[in-house]
Amino acid sequence: MLGARELTIIWGDTPSYWTWTSQPHSRFPEVAELRFVWWLEVKGTIETITLSPNTKYAAYFVFKLKSSGVTGFKDRHVELNVSAHGIASSGARRVSLDYEDEPRHVRERGDGWMEVEMGEFLNEYGDDGTVDCILKEIEGYLKRGLIIEGIELRPKDVGS
Template structure:
């Protein structure tokens, strides 16, 4: 039997077991496949099951209206090609194009920064290279502690994730005191979970020349360091906590925080 003679719904059911990339490739096979591969039925299976809720959280109501008017295929590519700012616009969402997995970035304003509201220690700046309206710039502290959190149910199930601290240092002659001599501790864990020594990473954010490279520059010009990883089974393990700390009494300054990014990790 010629597979092109199958009803469109059968072809759609077959394609639903493939990937967005395979569905796009199959569209050139024949008119029947193109019709099935472009259908809302197939692309709804590739979108997150809670895509309507995600759209409703858009920081702009006009953005929500535009997204709701798109076909499901167009919506998929819009969400994978463009950042969706959610809530008050201080966090962002995007789909990983190849897999349809959910990725988030928690902006500095949505993080818990000890003394972050005190202008004596931190200031809030607008930087053209940042995706967010404001970033946090550290003036001077001796107790540095930053926490982020996200519900596991908001992430893709059956997925290994990694969290990345995204930052840079103030330009000019400013010395990045404390970050080249004392490491920060980085932890990722589910709320209520005990974190042992094996679950804590110690990293120099501004290592001296010749030291092993742990932090790397991103394509957007910011630096990132992996805080840790976790497996999101079914999204029912509760809140995931991301914790950065350096409280040994060393004076620190010059750090600029954009946020914490959570994205799938592949070994």
């Protein structure tokens, strides 16, 4: 799993837009908490050589929405995209991060966080290459209250 500090978060080091805080059920010492932005873009990159070859993977955005003060996610969609070796896996997906909007896409995890699948890819050879996982929302409306733990890559069963 790539923790929030390992991700490229646009304006992530600007305290008026993002704060870095701890969460009791996070596996990382710090998570990113969105104060407010109009442009949301989060990118995680991992070297394919660190993954098992000949394995199908799925990438999951792991997050929470604050219990109060959340703006810009209800009835709104973010774009999710995964690309391996510069080739998009299955095209961009558009989903809401609000569980009530997308109960079939946003799932509660056993660790107190939520997750949404960003896409999948086949790590065919496991050689030197990269996988990019991107979440983006750039339509220009105010967003606040998102807490990012990270992006998790897990092997995916062929049948799922």
